[in-house]
Amino acid sequence: MQTRSVLLLPGDGIGPEVMAEVERVIDWHQRHKVIAFNLERGLVGGCAYDAHGAAISEADMAKAKAADAVLFGAVGGPKWDSVPYEVRPEAGLLRLRKDLGLFANLRPAVCFPALADASSLKRELVEGLDIMILRELTGGVYFGEPKEIRDLGNGQKRGIDTQVYDTYEIERIGRVAFEMARKRRNKVTSSDKRNVMKSGVLWHEVIVALHKRDYPDVQLEHQLADALGMQLVRAPKQFDVIVTDNLFGDMLSDVASMLTGSLGMLPSASLGETDPVTGTRKALYEPVHGSAPDIAGQGKANPLAMIGSFAMMLRYSFGLGEAADRLEAAMADVLASGVRTADIGGLATTSQMGDAVLAALDKRAA
Numbered sequence: 001m002q003t004r005s006v007l008l009l010p011g012d013g014i015g016p017e018v019m020a021e022v023e024r025v026i027d028w029h030q031r032h033k034v035i036a037f038n039l040e041r042g043l044v045g046g047c048a049y050d051a052h053g054a055a056i057s058e059a060d061m062a063k064a065k066a067a068d069a070v071l072f073g074a075v076g077g078p079k080w081d082s083v084p085y086e087v088r089p090e091a092g093l094l095r096l097r098k099d100l101g102l103f104a105n106l107r108p109a110v111c112f113p114a115l116a117d118a119s120s121l122k123r124e125l126v127e128g129l130d131i132m133i134l135r136e137l138t139g140g141v142y143f144g145e146p147k148e149i150r151d152l153g154n155g156q157k158r159g160i161d162t163q164v165y166d167t168y169e170i171e172r173i174g175r176v177a178f179e180m181a182r183k184r185r186n187k188v189t190s191s192d193k194r195n196v197m198k199s200g201v202l203w204h205e206v207i208v209a210l211h212k213r214d215y216p217d218v219q220l221e222h223q224l225a226d227a228l229g230m231q232l233v234r235a236p237k238q239f240d241v242i243v244t245d246n247l248f249g250d251m252l253s254d255v256a257s258m259l260t261g262s263l264g265m266l267p268s269a270s271l272g273e274t275d276p277v278t279g280t281r282k283a284l285y286e287p288v289h290g291s292a293p294d295i296a297g298q299g300k301a302n303p304l305a306m307i308g309s310f311a312m313m314l315r316y317s318f319g320l321g322e323a324a325d326r327l328e329a330a331m332a333d334v335l336a337s338g339v340r341t342a343d344i345g346g347l348a349t350t351s352q353m354g355d356a357v358l359a360a361l362d363k364r365a366a
């Protein structure tokens with residue numbers, strides 16, 4: 001049995017509440033000898049600012065770099081709305097992504113059959129939906145320089161962000177997309193805005209060349225990002241793997257989140273480059289949702305996005321696909337049995353949802 005080191009960063013708001021449930025699920029996997037963990041804990045976001053004056057301390061960054069994987073809750077909240085920009089809660093997450101080189105963000109949008117009616121779209125459009133949105137995470141307009149507000153001296157200011165992509169950045173995310181498609185339904189939809197952006201022209205060019213050179217067996221199509229947004233709500237089941245840049249991926253994956261019913265259902269993974277010597281890669285797993293200050297402390301948070309993020313860790317960091325399948329199936333069992341938190345139309349508390357997942361795991365392991 002492998003022993004791996006995992007850093008737990010619960011964060012703020014409902015982060016610690018959903019982390020408490022996933023810790024019980026982690027413990028279940030240790031008790032059943034699926035895998036052993038050395039668990040470390042740290043602070044990130046507003047709670048780290050309160051403790052250290054930074055969104056993540058150097059000591060916790062060092063722990064993140066040393067760990068085989070990081071499990072992250074959520075950060076932010078009104079308490080920290082006016083802290084300096086550099087140390088705002090989200091800066092902790094951006095630092096982790098940047099310093100760990102997490103360039104590939106995987107956001108699956110899967111519609112559990114029991115929840116097809118919780119989607120804002122009609123049942124027949126989303127039932128059986130299983131798509132993967134792959135967002136480039138360390139480049140593009142969120143990081144490009146110059147990035148500033150310039151005083152023009154005439155009573156006007158100019159806000160500047162810069163969209164920049166280099167060939168290697170597009171190629172490495174393209175590779176992840178094609179490799180992933182080969183293990184799924186073998187189709188990649190690449191999305192950019194090459195009709196109005198030079199970075200989009202290069203994006204398209206690099207993806208086409210990579211496909212021709214190394215992945216001609218995978219079906220490739222292209223859609224402009226605005227048209228893709230429309231298609232995602234018109235006929236989402238046409239997609240398998242969607243690959244796009246940081247900005248478009250941010251928006252399109254949030255659109256896709258509503259196809260599945262609730263933000264409280266969506267896990268994600270962020271992966272770095274594979275080390276050619278050890279064959280391992282840095283990785284961070286987190287629910288897509290934020291710290292939900294409106295329901296924090298009330299036992300209403302849905303822990304399934306957090307638990308699903310741990311399932312992705314089992315699959316993508318530790319090669320435990322069967323254990324991940326079992327955990328995802330246990331979550332589907334819970335939903336099918338009618339146990340639900342308020343966001344998906346039920347009355348269960350966060351810990352009752354955790355209880356139900358553990359009971360479903362027990363049943364499947366029996």
Ligand SMILES: NC(=O)c1ccc[n+]([C@@H]2O[C@H](COP(=O)([O-])OP(=O)(O)OC[C@H]3O[C@@H](n4cnc5c(N)ncnc54)[C@H](O)[C@@H]3O)[C@@H](O)[C@H]2O)c1
Nearest residue numbers: 074075076077263264289290291292293294295301302343
């Ligand atoms: N990765 C992150 O840590 C992250 C992501 C998004 C937002 N944020 C931060 O979170 C704070 C709140 O932002 P927001 O309200 O725009 O987004 P949010 O995702 O926290 O909440 C949006 C809505 O979804 C609900 N919701 C979210 N997760 C849920 C869950 N697990 N179970 C049940 N309901 C859930 C919330 O109650 C809220 O009504 C802000 O400070 C924001 O900056 C952090």
